[in-house]
Amino acid sequence: MRRFAKALLGIFLLLGLSFPAAAQAVFPNQGSIGLVPPAGMTEIPGVGGFEDRAAKASILIVELPPGAYDTILQTFEPQALQAKGVTVEDRRDIELADGHKAVLLTGYQSVGAIALKKWIMLAEGKGQTAMITVQFPEESAARYSDEAIETALKSLAFRAPPTQEEMLARLPFTISDLGGFRVLRVLGGSAVLLTGAGPDAKGGDVLPYFIVGVARGEIREDERESLAKRALASIPGVKDIRPERGGPLRIAGQPGVEIIAKGTEVQTGKPVKVAQWLSFGRGSYLRMVGVMPEEGFEENFTRLRSLRDAVQMR
Template structure:
């Protein structure tokens, strides 16, 4: 009898150990999607996801607008996924802790000679649509059995998007006057995307239209930059401005920004999606332990009137 009780106790410990280990919900990359990950997985720095490098296992999270849910559901038909190499074996509804309903797809994906086990959870929330994808080689199945992965996915939690003040408080710098720009997204806790949106102040953030509107990116970068490296750094940086193509620098040079050394570059480019002409201004402001990078992009026809606002926005930024 004693042996039987010990065996039962051991079985119960094994049964409930994963549940206990998954009690803490984490929100990778300070995002809006949280999960209590299975043991062995840790957050990926700067990415909305978790991984177990040794097992080549990963959980990735994608935030999308609420309206995206209906569109994605239509693309989740087995035939459409099969065309991308994804074979769905199970499709079921799941209930989540916040009351949202989720659609869970379970199957595998062929990537060359490798078969990856795959789970895709799609959640339609009030403030966002969430997609959580789990995948790993079949060789990792012993470490991550189906029951453990599904238990983790059923802990997926969506939180309310932070207010503009909360977003700005996360940054390593402060912004003075926004000059009519509006916070759209904080990126990794070190950068912020601002834009002038149609509808102006008070417009519903879910319905803002940023197409063809000026935008401004501010980021803080650690690392001391030597004076003779500043120009080459500025030229490399402006070549990677997101959302534009075929960029050509027109003018630039060193200048003082807020009493500190800086470097300005201004160029022409084309919008990545529409192909329409835009102008780009980039400023680097150098400090002792790092630098601020500030980039403004506007349609060419609007750039003249926006340039002063961009410079005023630039001058109101200070490291904390």
């Protein structure tokens, strides 16, 4: 019996050596949605996707808000994509490796004189929604067959989103005290979006938010204020921004620039106030932006400054 057990164990070991383990899904940019990329594609640094630069081929994964699947599916039609230059040749339902369902569109997109092969997949799983886009020029089709691309798409996998602590640990800076804000999203491993909205927030409310990001570069002292003024135009979700006051100041011992401005929230059309701070270090600088309803802003300004002062480079 003992010899039989040893022989059986030997067979299992041989089987284990003979058949390699199944490829594991890769979650680019440490996201919660990943897949097994085709051979030849590697992760794109700081982006949710994969690429083969030589073949000009890419797979991009966009994580969408929970519950967005049904809403997007209503517009996920060939006619809507045709208006964007995408010709859909086939639309079908497919089943992913983990049993979840998805809708796959295949076709091509004309960009000038170049024809790009195109796959667009919308998938839902574990309360998450993902849109995956694959494209490359026709001449790269020999390297990436339809079968290889579809195999990669069917390998799409979902995992639980990272905890707040895990998201913050990925950043090149720390926030010692969130001051009642909470992490909404980590952006590209170098920025974080915080929200101050409570559970009773309504759809028509201005939702307070705070963005912290790091940019690389040595900014000369005489360029700092002009950089801060130009940066105002890129604040997301706010239009008609008009500076009210500001100027140079020290932030956590570092030279910085403060600008307080008025604007209009794009989504609600309501007046908001913006506080932007740039803090300059050696070889990089921090940009911090707080957006709140205009009403009550001055009372909340201390809260924003406390959050600003809680940010430190690692």
